[in-house]
Amino acid sequence: MINLExxxxxxxxxxxxxxxxxxxxxxxxxxxxxxRPSKLSEVMTIVISLxxxxxxxxxxxxx
Numbered sequence: 001m002i003n004l005e006x007x008x009x010x011x012x013x014x015x016x017x018x019x020x021x022x023x024x025x026x027x028x029x030x031x032x033x034x035x036r037p038s039k040l041s042e043v044m045t046i047v048i049s050l051x052x053x054x055x056x057x058x059x060x061x062x063x
Contacts, residue, residue, distance in 0.1 A: 002049055011048065012041040 019038060026032075 002052055004049060007048055008045045011044045015041045
């Protein structure tokens with residue numbers, strides 16, 4: 001069974017470190033980007049969870 005809470009916690013910790021560095025890079029490089037509330041943690045959690053489920057289903061069907 002997938003532990004969504006653990007995945008979300010890990011992804012959110014990553015995003016807390018990554019997003020400020022990414023924004024600083026955008027400012028330094030002069031690239032402009034709209035400021036929106038970040039949903040990156042939620043989206044990444046869903047993608048990782050779906051990938052895990054699909055991988056398990058494919059593995060079971062091949063073996």
